[in-house]
Amino acid sequence: MPDFQLFTYSFPCTDISNAGKQQGLAEDSGTRSSLLWECRKAIVEKHPKYLLMENVKNLVSDKFLPYFKQWLEFLHHEGYVNFAQVLNAKDYGVPQNRERIFVVSILGNEWYNFPKPIPLQKRLKDILEPNVDEKYYLSDEKVLEFLCQLTDEVRSQYGISIPPDVIEKYRKQAAESPATDPAGDETIEDLMMEAGWYD
Numbered sequence: 001m002p003d004f005q006l007f008t009y010s011f012p013c014t015d016i017s018n019a020g021k022q023q024g025l026a027e028d029s030g031t032r033s034s035l036l037w038e039c040r041k042a043i044v045e046k047h048p049k050y051l052l053m054e055n056v057k058n059l060v061s062d063k064f065l066p067y068f069k070q071w072l073e074f075l076h077h078e079g080y081v082n083f084a085q086v087l088n089a090k091d092y093g094v095p096q097n098r099e100r101i102f103v104v105s106i107l108g109n110e111w112y113n114f115p116k117p118i119p120l121q122k123r124l125k126d127i128l129e130p131n132v133d134e135k136y137y138l139s140d141e142k143v144l145e146f147l148c149q150l151t152d153e154v155r156s157q158y159g160i161s162i163p164p165d166v167i168e169k170y171r172k173q174a175a176e177s178p179a180t181d182p183a184g185d186e187t188i189e190d191l192m193m194e195a196g197w198y199d
Contacts, residue, residue: 007048011036013056016064019154025067043078051105057086059101080105083112091117095124
C-alpha cells in the first residue's frame with residue numbers, strides 16, 4: 001500500500017448506537033463496532049500525518065467512554081495529538097439534528113480548532129425533492145412489521161406505542177407462517193387498526 005497523509009476512518013455504530021443492542025466495542029469482542037481496533041493496523045504501519053474519525057455521539061456516553069479513552073491513549077502513544085468534539089449537522093448548514101463525535105488527530109505538535117457554528121439558513125423542505133417515486137416509501141405493512149420487531153425499550157425511547165397484545169399476536173403469527181403473510185389469517189390492516197393506526 002502506498003504512503004498517505006490523511007486517513008479517514010470509522011467503524012459500524014450498530015453495537016453502540018441508542019437504536020442498537022449496545023453490545024459494545026471491546027477489542028476482540030467480535031461485535032461489528034469492535035472493527036475500530038482493526039484501523040490500528042493502517043495507523044501503525046503508515047503513520048499518516050492526519051487522522052479523521054466520525055461516529056455516533058453515544059461513543060462518548062458513560063457506557064462507552066472508557067473504550068473511547070483507550071483508543072485516544074493508543075493514538076497518543078503513536079505520537080498523535082487528538083482533538084475531539086461533538087458536532088451537530090444543524091450547526092453547519094444541514095437542516096437535520098444529527099450529533100456526531102469527530103476526532104482529528106495530528107502527528108506531531110500541531111493544533112486544531114473545530115469550526116464555529118454557522119446560522120442555519122435552509123429548512124428541510126428547501127432541499128427535499130418535490131416528487132419521489134413510491135418505491136422509496138415503506139408500505140404500512142412493512143412499517144408495522146418493523147415496529148413490532150423493535151424491543152420494548154427502543155419503542156419506549158422513541159415514544160412508539162403499540163398495544164402489547166397486537167405485538168404478541170403479530171410475532172406469533174409471523175413465527176407460525178414465516179413463508180406467507182406475516183399476519184397469518186388476520187390482515188395487516190386489522191392489526192394496524194388494533195394498534196390504533198387507523199380510525
